[in-house]
Amino acid sequence: QQQVKQSPQSLIVQKGGISIINCAYENTAFDYFPWYQQFPGKGPALLIAIRPDVSEKKEGRFTISFNKSAKQFSLHIMDSQPGDSATYFCAASNTNFNKFYFGSGTKLNVKP
Amino acid sequence: EAQVTQNPRYLITVTGKKLTVTCSQNMNHEYMSWYRQDPGLGLRQIYYSMNVEVTDKGDVPEGYKVSRKEKRNFPLILESPSPNQTSLYFCASSSPFSQLRRYYNEQFFGPGTRLTVL
Numbered sequence: 001q002q003q004v005k006q007s008p009q010s011l012i013v014q015k016g017g018i019s020i021i022n023c024a025y026e027n028t029a030f031d032y033f034p035w036y037q038q039f040p041g042k043g044p045a046l047l048i049a050i051r052p053d054v055s056e057k058k059e060g061r062f063t064i065s066f067n068k069s070a071k072q073f074s075l076h077i078m079d080s081q082p083g084d085s086a087t088y089f090c091a092a093s094n095t096n097f098n099k100f101y102f103g104s105g106t107k108l109n110v111k112p
Numbered sequence: 113e114a115q116v117t118q119n120p121r122y123l124i125t126v127t128g129k130k131l132t133v134t135c136s137q138n139m140n141h142e143y144m145s146w147y148r149q150d151p152g153l154g155l156r157q158i159y160y161s162m163n164v165e166v167t168d169k170g171d172v173p174e175g176y177k178v179s180r181k182e183k184r185n186f187p188l189i190l191e192s193p194s195p196n197q198t199s200l201y202f203c204a205s206s207s208p209f210s211q212l213r214r215y216y217n218e219q220f221f222g223p224g225t226r227l228t229v230l
Contacts, residue, residue, distance in 0.1 A: 006154070034215065043116075043202050043221030044155070089154055097208065097217040098143060098162055099170060102154040 003027060004092050006103025013110050019077040021106045023090035026071060030092040035064065035075050036102075038087045047088070048075070080110045114139045116222035118203050124228045125193055133188045133225050135203030143206045143217065144186040145170065146178065148199040149224075155202065161186055193229040201225045 006023045013019045023033075032051055036044035050057040050064040050073065057064045063076040077084055090103040116137045125131055137144065145160040147170075157170030161180040175197055177189040186205075190197060203222040 002153075004154075009152075032216075034219075041224075043204075043223050045221065046215065046218050049215045049218075091155075096162075097206070098145075098160050098168070100145070100155075100157055100219070101171070102147075102156070104152055104154040 002104065003101035004090060004103045006090050006106060008106060009104070010107045011109070013077075013080045013108065015080065015082060015110055015112050017080050017110075019075075019080045019084070019108055019110070021075045021088055021090070021108075022072065023074065023103050024070075024072045025092050025101075027092070028071070029094055030101075031095045032093040032097060033064070033066065033073050034091050034093070035062075036089045036091065038089065038105075044089060077108075080108075082110045082112050084108060085110050114220070116203055116205050116220050118201075118222040118225050120225060121223065122226050124230065126230050127194055128192050131190050131193060131227075133190075133201060133203075133227070135186045135188065135222060136184050137186075137203075137205040137220070138184065139205060139207065139220065140183065141205035141207040141220075142183070142209070143219075144180065145204045145219070146176070146186070146188045147202045147204065148172065148197075149202060150199050158188070158201075193227075195229050197227065198229045199227060201227060 034049035037047045038044040061078045066073045146158040147155040159178040161167040204219040206219040
């Protein structure tokens with residue numbers, strides 16, 4: 001049973017558009033919600049993360065929106081660029097930051 | 113350069129032949145983890161370690177062993193590999209105390225090891 005559910009599986013966006021990836025979780029003990037970006041042949045790299053005490057976190061073109069009551073969080077990529085084409089994973093962790101649960105991934109393709 | 117290294121990067125083996133995948137980090141991190149990545153399933157945590165001689169099971173530990181005898185190394189051992197362990201494996205390290213992190217206990221991943229068990 002997947003602890004973190006991610007959608008869509010794949011996403012095609014035109015250059016300059018907004019990419020939106022959604023995740024949902026059930027376990028209310030989760031206390032940390034990172035997003036990872038993975039390019040082909042590379043390991044995942046932390047992109048942006050949020051704690052449940054805030055509803056939004058922004059870093060440049062990347063924003064996490066967090067809805068604690070709905071147990072959902074999403075990644076928004078503004079002004080999407082071809083260089084953003086990668087696989088994105090959401091994740092959730094407990095307070096000890098030792099156990100991590102990842103979503104199934106979203107393959108983003110930004111068309112020039 | 114701060115990094116996590118894994119060896120080998122590619123490995124093809126046969127069922128039942130014991131193998132070890134090494135992982136080493138040069139950032140003095142306390143926490144280390146092993147993950148496997150499979151299409152449609154994302155990354156799943158196999159084992160994690162919070163410090164030397166402290167290890168615990170992740171989500172999918174069956175068929176794997178780990179040890180943490182030194183802070184920098186965290187090898188993954190498959191005593192009797194089976195075809196269902198064919199996967200892409202990642203090692204990661206992190207620290208609540210590191211000055212290099214952007215976020216608390218930020219995980220840094222290695223480049224991956226692609227394992228095929230015939």
